[in-house]
Amino acid sequence: MPSRYPAEIPPRWLMTDERLGDGLWRALRRLPPGSGVVFRHYATPLEERRTLFERVQRVARARRLVLVAAGSALGGTLRHGRVAGAYSWPVHDRAEALAARRARAKMVMVSPVFPTRSHPGAPALGAARAARIGRLAGVPVVALGGMTERRWRRVAGLGFAGWAAIDAWVE
Template sequence: MSRRQPGKSVVPRLWLITDARNDARLERAIARLPLGAGLIFRHYHLPPDERRARFDRLARLIRTRGGVIVLAGDGPTARRWRADGCYGAPGDGTAGGLLRLVTVHDMAELRRGNTNRGPSLALISPVFATRTHPGGATLGVPRFATLARLSRHRVIALGGMTRARARHVGAIIDGWAAIDGLSD
């Protein structure tokens, strides 16, 4: 399985995020994604060998659709697994030339994320209420917009996102990501 080095022109605008909740529906969800979409592979719930096997299977599927796969984890592991990038909190190490997706929930994380060099995306969340964190605080559109404007990287909206909500915040984002919003 080959790994591509995503440049600015091939960075997906739409990202499906994996977890235990949507695992049984992932193959169908990937088949419904537009060509060139991205997959953020988390699957923290699996033991290491099973996690790796699941990653390899989903990587083949998303790549047959012209997409990229990003591993939740550090850059060295992403390289070993032949991922196109890595995903995690700002300051979790370097991506070593891979695409780097950083999670941003507040101004402090945005500042740390803005120090990343190389191709990076800031996944700013949660914009709206989400099933991942029921009853949790949300940014709302105004605070999300402030963080998005201050980001030095492309911005991906996350948290309760659907196609309709992506259109609502569309002028200030470079794309959006979802777990349930793309799996149901």
């Protein structure tokens, strides 16, 4: 039986949220084909969220982007979150990495690697520690939190499969 997951883990990811506003469309255009998008928009009312997700889904298909939905499943998509069968799993510490392993997540997103505007004041893990934590999951590890293309080039050699960001795609 063929896997429902993409064959490759995309090396670049956009994490969406309400802060993007109309910058969401610019960010989606800036992603190279084959990149990934984690659609979050947790604070958006459900019907509006579904409508927005459908628009993002059309862009993702046209641009050959892997689209993953966080929170409630939207249209049978790949899932992001701490749920059985999740494609991607958020990891902030050792316990979450081990939980991702038990749940057989396809990949983990470890954060925050660097200080980030999304979580002001939260202590950053640092690249080496984030990589060590991520490896506990036994699956590809994506660096998240304060990431940019430049920072990605600095940390790629630590074993990360890719990187994810919000601001890096709109600035």
